[in-house]
Amino acid sequence: MIRRVSHAPSLVMQLLGLLLVLFLLLPVGAIFSLGLYYALGILLVADASQLMAALGKEAGIAPALLQTPLIAIAVSALATGWGLALSLLWRPWMTGRRYLPLLLSALPFLLPRFGLGALFLLACLKLAQWGGNALGLGLVALSQAAVAAPLVAAILCLGWRRVDPAWRQAALEAGADELTIFYRLNFPTLKPYLAFGALLAMILSLGDFYLGNALSGDAVLLPGAILSGVAQNASPLYHALVALMVCVDIALIVLVTRSLNRLTHARNGFFS
Template identity: 80%
Template sequence: MSRVPSWMLQFIGLLLVLFLLLPIGAIFGLGLYYTLGIFLVADASQMMAALGKESGIAPALLQTPLIAIAVTLLASAWGLALSLLWRHWIVRRHYFPLMASALPFLLPRFGLGALFLLACLKLAQWGGNALGLALVAASQAAVAAPLIAAILCLGWRRVDPAWREAALEAGADEMTIFRRLTFPLLKPFMGFGAILAMILSLGDFYLGNALSGDTLLLPGAILSGVAQNVSPLYHALVAVMVLVDVVLLALVTRSLKRLAHPRNGILS
């Protein structure tokens, strides 16, 4: 059997990548076309008036990034605590609680949303939209936390236990050890996980739709507007969202480079 030439494999790989990126490129191009059209024919006041007419867009533009920031902070703290438990469980080969704690990430999003909704239905009805948005943030953080914990477990492998013992013998307390020794090594992993948590939150549709109550978040608002072809404004927002994802992807790539090349001199 003859060997397939390497150039042919590269060509097939390029075609596959182009095929996968074609829908994203088409959506982004269409959205960019509408975005440039809006900027060319409308001034700022007209754009604000168009946003005002679409009652779900203006609140979604404000609330969705705030929820994403809250999810990022909550999931980072949650993931750090979870990574400590996972290290303990892995050493003792307690894999069942580890997998149980990762279940929110493994479950389908609509199933997780249904579980949160059933568990907190009365509470959500009592608390209204504000509590519904809090449930959205909590559920999205529950999804992102196991992912961050798994990433941090890779970072914990770079922490030498001998450093901690030497620091304790020198009189350092646990907080100083974590701040000066451990956290500088974990920081690139934490940053990488935090960006992924923000991407998951900004692009989430199922949990936001299921738990936000009467409030419409940006993924739901854009998807509904594009499906109904209500206004070119929604197509422009698609381009903006894709552009945000590209920026976040660039930050992820930069974080991966930092993970591959950790800085020396962590005590500085």
């Protein structure tokens, strides 16, 4: 006797999932459309001098446009280096199932952002008062890198699983030193994972609001400037900047997706 299998529950779950995705993307699409409308209006109506005058009138935008990408690049570089160092520690910890030190080393990623910002601010309060905005922006970069480094380390741990220990042993027997082994054998395997983690760290930095506001001092970063300007409806420029930030995030997400596809193909090739 042949039993018919009903696909109704599966279709209902797929429909609910599609509705959830639309619900999550609706606010992003609405604010992006509004920002794109203002951005196109500014580009079509205003000339370069009017645009520069508008940027000068909104005192926080021009410095934020320069400082925020620079901090994101610094965070990406720091988080990649720290994540690589953490992954070297995590490998024996994971093998020995020592999860407590692993979780403690990932605490900056697990802590609430406002709590981490308060800790950095309390620890470096005197230095921040002495160093001014420059030191404040440095603290922003350090704190954001501390948050992203455990995520990069977790990604790199997946890459380390593709490194055959026999390669290192054979290279040592051939007379190679540890640095040569890393750059010649390990680094080519880890490179796509490093790129993937660096892009994620940059996305986290560009979208961070709490640490930037808590530690930047008098300096203004784009997330805080945009949120404040949109909330006060101060100028159409802020809505246009929302569209710009969304475009940058979409471009980075595309790069992350391509990196993820490369990782998937590499993993399938390794285990095939």
